Amino acid sequence: MLRARPALLLASALAVPALVAGCSATSAADDDGTVQVLASFYPLQMIAQEVGGDRVSVESLTPPGAEPHDVELSPAQVAKVSDADLVLYLSGFQAAVDDALAQAEPRDALDAADATTLLSGDGEEHDHAEDEEEGHDHGDADPHFWLDPSRMPAVADAVAEHLSELDPDGAQEFAANAAALDERFAALDEAYRTGLAECGIRTFVTSHTAFGYLAHRYDLEEVGISGIDPEAEPSPARLAEVSDVVRDEGVTTLFFETLVSPKVAETLAQDLGVQTAVLDPIEGLADDDADYFSIADDNLEALRVALSCS
Ligand SMILES: [Zn+2]
Incomplete structure (x- = not known):
């Protein structure tokens, strides 16, 4: 199952005629044969590249060397959000990306906050589901989950699942790549624990x-x-x-x-x-x-x- 946010599901439903016209097969593989992934900043870009390998083309909405918190998106970048097969982002972290996604119609979007658990700014576990139910934004969640390597495999696995929906022929490869990446995260976690x-x-x-x-x-x-x-x-x-x-x-x-x-x-x-x-x-x-x-x-x-x- 693709887990899009309610707003995205609605947007996708409205976009069905265009999708049917534009896509002849169930696979999202583009003209060059790859799935077009748009990551909102580097750690998510890295996961997409490692899990997707040669079957995906990955771009980041945050330019190399730029600080992602206050990223601003050009109209061309907003258009890329609509054109992407999969957008990887972290809700509540980059307001410009959240805004673009509220209007855009990518085939699929994965919010890393749905794949892993976030902490509040005060270091407590942050209940993302409760936020969603109460309609809050995630203003008090600490976004920096990627600095705990033990929280990364859940995101890598979710990326593999979403890519497999978009490119079923690659499913085995995505799962194997995610498993290899997860082992590297586990080794890093162990090095930090002992170190x-x-x-x-x-x-x-x-x-x-x-x-x-x-x-x-x-x-x-x-x-x-x-x-x-x-x-x-x-x-x-x-x-x-x-x-x-x-x-x-x-x-x-x-x-x-x-x-x-x-x-x-x-x-x-x-x-x-x-x-x-x-x-x-x-x-x-x-x-x-x-x-x-x-x-x-x-x-x-x-x-x-x-x-x-x-
Ligand atoms: Zn930061």
């Missing part, structure tokens, strides 16, 4: 509060200088609170990230006489040679150094 088991400090300070899932999974505490939105400027009161944590907990390192200016973290680190280092929220690729797994490895190493893990 962060014995540490001198369990508190880490980041420039934007992206690592709540990582902290939740591996029993660490994240203190974010700014909130879940990386562009939010921290107040003087927040800077004072963070400074107290740094002194009280013996924090050695303030983490900043690749796609957002490090200025606030650097200034604060200088004031406090501590170091800065990169912890990448893997929201987009700043470097072509990197990928989800290489960045996750680098993040683990940076955490192990900053937290004095043995």
Whole structure:
């Protein structure tokens, strides 16, 4: 079963005559023989590429090197949302993508929030189904689930299911690719669990509060200088609170990230006489040679150094 949102089901129903006219077969494979997948940002793009392999063409709505929270879509990109066979997105994370999907008519759309569970900003399990029933948006859900590798296989498996509906001939390949990818997520999860088991400090300070899932999974505490939105400027009161944590907990390192200016973290680190280092929220690729797994490895190493893990 394709699990489109009610609005999308309605849109799809209205679009049936066009679909029947445009598609001669049940397969969504396009003129070049591939399923056209549009992912809204990098971690979902990576999953689509790994699971779909050569049978899919994957594009991202967030340009490489751009910060995905505040992405804006051009009219051409909005048109791509309508043309896609499958749109992969995370509701409540990128308002422009939610808006485009409310009007567009892709063949299928998969909301990662329906495949995995999200945490609230305060680190509690967030009940997405309850949100839907009550008609809330997901304003208080923390979107950054991909930083907990144990939450990724459910999304990879859902992508494999949706691709199999669109391209039934590829079903076995999609399932095998998803299983191989899930093993890599499991190995990464194990590396984090063992690598962060014995540490001198369990508190880490980041420039934007992206690592709540990582902290939740591996029993660490994240203190974010700014909130879940990386562009939010921290107040003087927040800077004072963070400074107290740094002194009280013996924090050695303030983490900043690749796609957002490090200025606030650097200034604060200088004031406090501590170091800065990169912890990448893997929201987009700043470097072509990197990928989800290489960045996750680098993040683990940076955490192990900053937290004095043995
Ligand atoms: Zn973020």
